[in-house]
Amino acid sequence: MSIVLRSPHRKAALALTAATLILAGCAEEQGGGDEGTPEETGPVVIGAVLDITGAGASLGVPERDTLELLAEQLNADGGIDGREVELIIEDNASTEDGAARAINKLITEDQVDIILGASRTGPSLAMRPVAESAEIPMISLAANQAIVDGSEWVFKTAQNDSVVIENIVADAADKGYSTLGLARDASGFGEGVEELFNSIGEEFGISVIATESFAPDATDFTAQMVNIRDAGADANIIWGIPPAAGLAQVAYRQLGIEVPVYQSHGIGNQVFLDTAGAAADGLVAPLGRLVVRDQLPDDDPQKEVITAFADAYEAEYGAGPSTFAGHAYDGFQLAVQALAEAGTDGQAMREYLEGVTDYVGVSGTFTMSADDHSGLTAEDLVLVTVENGEFTLIES
Structure with a gap:
């Protein structure tokens, strides 16, 4: 399905705008692309491949909802340097074949500038060689370290x-x-x-x-x-x-x-x-800290980011976001930062993402490098138990 957001109306999206803009500046500044070049006109196209149906639906649905919310709020604020953001989401039906077909469509037919997804490891691994061959940045929302090991063009937001x-x-x-x-x-x-x-x-x-x-x-x-x-x-x-x-x-x-x-x-x-x-x-x-956000100390560096996102998500959808929604949030924000700083040149975006330093997100604080396309450590997780049907932070 293709989602083009031109006339935002969601109150939650508008409320999140200021927080998003502030957070976009949390990554270390890097050299941006040239502004006003002929190539940097028209809409910016972000593609996403998610597990919206099938075994991974409990991951893919909140990720889809998050991307729609963020894309709409971004367009409400004028897009990226005045350029509208077009979000195109494909459902891989939680299959590797579906993911491979979807990424090929996004690249060859839709000519997207950057790709998010998939929700799970298997579909993400199926997408990786396509992104590498096409030399287009891809930010997976899945966990297995194999998704990024030795990769040049693939990054990820879920903790390894x-x-x-x-x-x-x-x-x-x-x-x-x-x-x-x-x-x-x-x-x-x-x-x-x-x-x-x-x-x-x-x-x-x-x-x-x-x-x-x-x-x-x-x-x-x-x-x-x-x-x-x-x-x-x-x-x-x-x-x-x-x-x-x-x-x-x-x-x-x-x-x-x-x-x-x-x-x-x-x-x-x-x-x-x-x-x-x-x-x-x-x-x-x-x-990740998102599921115990109300139990975090006020000086936790992620609390402000997590709270702003969770409040906007809950206001829009009537329920709090999951861990997986957080992975989508971070993927979208990193993609937007790369597009804003480097333009739509794939190599420039790839280099920007490799240089991200101390970006405070929902899933953790990201510092990436040529050798680390995940950027998170063990400290970006907390031990949690369940008490009376609720996630409860285990005090260290």
Whole structure:
């Protein structure tokens, strides 16, 4: 679908305008492109490929909503240097083939200037070679570090799986755990997770002793959870996204497993809480600060940014934003900054993104480089539990 926003009317969008403009200046200033050149006229075209339907819908729908809100508010303020922003969103139906087709369309037919997406790792990996070949900047909203490893043209806003695992391993070490059981998503999101746990855990004497996998759209987790229970690890990890991660959590509790359980950063939305219900209480997960925004201290450097975004989102949609909406927020803001500073030249935008320093976003504070196209660290996550159906910050 194509979304062109010319006549903004949303009060929430207007309210967010000032905050967005202030935040756009949080990245370190870099050399901008020439203004007024013939190439820098007409609309700026931002393309997005999202998991709006299928297994990743609980990620892609709030991401779509976020992009629409931000694009409309940006046009309300005059666009980018007076140029209208055209936002074109494609649904990949949560498939790799769909993502590859969508990015090809955006590049060849729509001639977009920069691309956001996809929502999940597998579709993002399918898009990567297309973006690299076309030499067009792409900002993924997904987690797996493989999306950006060795990449020249692909960046990302979700925290890498490696920094999530650093947080889990550190907490496990503090609690004296040495063995872990792992039930992981069988898609790209779960690829390499066992290996990362063993690599990062080695210095702490922590290792995975049992691994089970499940499809992203699975509904029955009994077999996997029985095997995880029987392995007898000190603690277990469920690594997936809703609704599967929530259903797996329910199966875990229904089997009466009393061993402590961790979840990944893939659970940061209301869909997980609604699906897991009371079974979620007591779990531990490293999540972005957005889901516990009301519990953050006033001096937290992200609180102002997160609060402004969450208030505008809730005013527009009647519910608070998820972690995944935050990834879309950061992707859009980074894209707009690159376009404003470097124009629509792909190489100039790529170089700008590699030089982003101390950009305070919703997902964390980004500092990128030629060797790091993610820009986030373990400090950009906080440990969270669930109490009475709500995410609750674990005090350090």
